[in-house]
Amino acid sequence: MSDVYERVKRIVVERLGVEEAEVTSEANFKDDLGADSLDVVELVMELEDEFDLEISDEDAEKITTVGEVVNYIQSHA
Amino acid sequence: MKQRVVVTGMGVVSSLGTDLNTFWNALLAGKSGVSLVEAFDMTEYPTKIAAEVKNFNPEDYGIDKKDARKMDRFVQFGLVASLSAIKDADLRIGENADPERVGVSVGSGIGGLGTWEDQHTILMEKGPRRVSPFFIPMMIANMASGQISIATGAKGPNTTTVTACATGTHSIGDSFKLIQRGDAEVMICGGAEATIRPIAMAGFSNMRAMSTRNDEPEKASRPFDIDRDGFVMGEGAGVLVLESLEHAQNRGARIYAEVIGYGMSGDAHHMTEPDPDGAARCMKRAVKDAGIEPEAIEYINAHGTSTPVGDKSETTAIKETFGDHAYKLAVSSTKSMTGHMLGAAGGVEAVILGLALQNGILPPTINLDRQDPECDLDYVPNEPRRADISVALSNSFGFGGHNATIIMRKYEA
Numbered sequence: 001m002s003d004v005y006e007r008v009k010r011i012v013v014e015r016l017g018v019e020e021a022e023v024t025s026e027a028n029f030k031d032d033l034g035a036d037s038l039d040v041v042e043l044v045m046e047l048e049d050e051f052d053l054e055i056s057d058e059d060a061e062k063i064t065t066v067g068e069v070v071n072y073i074q075s076h077a
Numbered sequence: 078m079k080q081r082v083v084v085t086g087m088g089v090v091s092s093l094g095t096d097l098n099t100f101w102n103a104l105l106a107g108k109s110g111v112s113l114v115e116a117f118d119m120t121e122y123p124t125k126i127a128a129e130v131k132n133f134n135p136e137d138y139g140i141d142k143k144d145a146r147k148m149d150r151f152v153q154f155g156l157v158a159s160l161s162a163i164k165d166a167d168l169r170i171g172e173n174a175d176p177e178r179v180g181v182s183v184g185s186g187i188g189g190l191g192t193w194e195d196q197h198t199i200l201m202e203k204g205p206r207r208v209s210p211f212f213i214p215m216m217i218a219n220m221a222s223g224q225i226s227i228a229t230g231a232k233g234p235n236t237t238t239v240t241a242c243a244t245g246t247h248s249i250g251d252s253f254k255l256i257q258r259g260d261a262e263v264m265i266c267g268g269a270e271a272t273i274r275p276i277a278m279a280g281f282s283n284m285r286a287m288s289t290r291n292d293e294p295e296k297a298s299r300p301f302d303i304d305r306d307g308f309v310m311g312e313g314a315g316v317l318v319l320e321s322l323e324h325a326q327n328r329g330a331r332i333y334a335e336v337i338g339y340g341m342s343g344d345a346h347h348m349t350e351p352d353p354d355g356a357a358r359c360m361k362r363a364v365k366d367a368g369i370e371p372e373a374i375e376y377i378n379a380h381g382t383s384t385p386v387g388d389k390s391e392t393t394a395i396k397e398t399f400g401d402h403a404y405k406l407a408v409s410s411t412k413s414m415t416g417h418m419l420g421a422a423g424g425v426e427a428v429i430l431g432l433a434l435q436n437g438i439l440p441p442t443i444n445l446d447r448q449d450p451e452c453d454l455d456y457v458p459n460e461p462r463r464a465d466i467s468v469a470l471s472n473s474f475g476f477g478g479h480n481a482t483i484i485m486r487k488y489e490a
Contacts, residue, residue, distance in 0.1 A: 017143025041210040049207075 004051075004077070005070045011046050012066065015039065025067035033066075051077050082256045083488060084333040085325050086166025086318030087428045088158040090269075091415055092128035092311055095138075095157065097165065101432050104440040105461045109295035109414050111309050117275055124287040126294040127273045128311035128416030130154070140228075147211050148224060149189030151314075154421070155221030155269030156228055158314035159183060162265065163229060166318040166330060170230045173328040178262040180233035181222045182252045183269055183316060184244040186420025186475065188218030191274045221269045221314075233261045241475030242380070244268045245315060245423025250339035250483050252319050262324040267316035267424025281310065284349065286384060298417075299444035300381035300410035301388050301452040308382040311416025315424025317431070333431040334485045337468075338367025344478025351387055351474055356380075356394035359480035363470065364398070367484045372402045374484070375466040376439055378426045379456075380474045381410025382417045391472065392452045407464065409457040413443040423473040427483060430471050434487045437465040 009023045016033050029035040035043065044060045051073050055063075063069050089095065092110025093103035103110070110128035119125035135145040135153045138160060145153060159181075163170075170176050196212040214220060219237035226235050234255055238247040245268030252264035281287050288307040290297035298309040325332055340363030344355035364371050380391055388410075396403045411429050412418075418425055433439055438461050445458035467487045474480050 017141065017146075038210040038214075045207060045209075 002070065002074070004073050007050060008047065008066060008070055008073070011043065011050060015043055015046060023066055025065070025070070027066045028064050030064070047073065053077055079257050080259060081322035082253050082319055082336045083322050083325050084317050084336065084431050084485070085320045085330040086162040086168060087333065087431055088161030088165060088316045089313065089425055089428050090130055090133070090154045090158045091313040091418070091425060092130055093415060095130070096161065097432070104411060104414055104429065105438060107414065107441055107443045107459060107461070109298070109443060110311065111294045111297055111416055113291070113294060114273060116273060119278065122278050123282045123289050124278060125291045126288070126297055126309060128309060129273055130313050147215060149192045149215045149220070150271035151185050151189060151269045152215070152221045152224050154271055154312070154314035155183045155185070155316070156224050158267065158269065158316040159225045159229070159265050162316040162318045168263065168318055174263055176230050176232040178233050179231040180235060180252070180255060180261040180264045181225045181231050182234070182236050182238065182248045182264060182266045183221045183225055183314070184238040184248040184420055185218045185221060185269050186239065186241045186244045187270065187272050187277070189216035189220070190272050190277055192216045194274055194276050225265060229265070231265060240479035240481070241477055242417065242419050242422055243473040243475035243479040243481040244420035245425070245427065246471060246473035246481035246483055247341070247423070247479070249317055249319070249423065249427050250341065250481055253336045253339050253483070256319055256321050262321050264319045265316060266319055267314065267427065268421040269314035270419040270421040271312045272419060273310055273312050278310070288383065296444050298383045298413045300379065300383045300413050300442055301449055301456045302445050303447045303449045305383045305385060305388065307384055308412070308417040311418040312421070313418050313425065314421050315426070315428045317424070317427055332488045334434045335488045336483060337369070337486045338363040338484035340366060340482040342480045344480065346478050349476050351390040352478065353390045353393040353397060355478055355480050356391060356472065356474055357397035359482045360394065360398040360470065360472065363482035363484050369468065371399050373468045374399065374406055374470050376433060376464070376469040377406060377408045378430055378469065378471040379408050379410045380472045381412055381442070383410070383412060389449070389451050392454055395454060403454060407439055407457050407462065408454050409440055409442045411440050423471065423481065426471045426473070430469050430485050434466060434469055434485055437463060439464050439466070
């Protein structure tokens with residue numbers, strides 16, 4: 001488990017009100033974690049702050065799972 | 078045929094309690110909900126007092142933490158009061174009420190001011206990319222009605238009135254008319270407000286509208302007293318379940334009171350200064366709508382905000398409306414205890430009207446130590462009064478010159 005994954009998980013649990021165990025690498029934000037489009041926008045903002053990076057709207061739209069976010073952050077941070 | 082409309086449920090969130098019993102007992106004990114503001118540092122503000130709802134946590138009332146986070150405080154108040162009122166009415170939408178025949182009209186005088194203030198700070202400090210995507214839906218004044226329908230499944234008329242401090246009474250009066258003419262069987266209606274925030278405290282202070290009696294918070298709201306120096310801001314929500322008599326009887330609902338009259342008027346005078354003529358025309362319209370003689374009114378729950386101008390103006394309006402009878406009826410301002418809950422005031426005061434009719438007790442105007450000679454009516458000073466009243470009226474007046482009056486009667490088959 002990477003540090004990035006743990007930090008992402010903490011934010012997802014806090015923002016989406018889900019259990020830690022639900023935040024698996026494969027979990028889809030909308031289908032599995034109950035996020036709507038506004039939740040995703042807010043989550044992206046929070047991740048940008050947490051990791052001090054900018055995720056373009058174009059990239060943000062491609063990210064659908066927890067694992068994709070972790071990979072994106074690891075390759076851009 | 079006009080439907081008769083009855084009150085079958087009531088809910089309240091206030092500085093004096095979040096359940097009906099606690100709230101009513103506090104009013105009868107003449108308790109003030111006013112204290113030094115705890116939510117923010119008020120050092121630099123001329124007014125440092127308010128009637129706050131302390132230790133309020135929406136999760137304690139069954140609202141999911143994730144959902145609550147996306148609600149402004151005024152929406153949380155409105156939803157909690159609505160859920161209490163629905164429970165009180167034993168209204169089970171989808172079981173003993175058709176969802177499409179249950180509507181919602183829970184207004185707010187200002188809306189999500191706290192959310193606005195927080196997000197504007199973020200905009201200034203961090204720029205436009207950091208403003209929350211939830212800012213707009215959290216802040217808009219109609220979102221209490223929206224969230225209440227989402228939480229309860231009420232699919233009938235869904236609307237919001239915004240008339241400053243007359244909001245709650247307009248919401249209830251308009252809902253009464255919706256049911257009376259058959260557009261809904263049940264309405265969840267009232268007002269919600271949460272404006273004990275720095276920007277609002279500064280704005281109202283600079284209007285010189287608020288009391289600065291910071292050294293004696295509990296004595297600061299003193300309607301009709303010669304030493305009154307402005308209103309004290311309150312917060313919370315007051316919600317009624319209104320229902321057609323037929324619908325209430327069919328499901329065997331307990332009935333608190335019947336709503337029989339609604340009046341509205343505009344001052345056409347000034348942004349903030351009241352014109353007694355507007356308030357008098359409003360009360361007269363309500364009396365006419367109720368189809369009763371003015372002499373039938375036995376109790377008035379006054380707008381009575383404790384401002385020097387407002388209390389005098391309302392007194393003049395009551396005399397203009399009722400003539401000699403003005404000296405025989407009882408008037409009290411419960412804002413002396415709850416503070417002025419702005420858009421929620423009419424909702425909370427309708428709850429008080431229902432409780433007064435049901436219990437046969439008039440709540441007092443507290444802090445009425447030296448009555449203003451220009452306010453020369455019977456204001457039920459300092460002690461509650463047992464009075465088996467049949468008909469009672471509630472006034473609300475808002476900035477902009479919006480006036481609203483509702484009349485309730487003890488229910489008799």
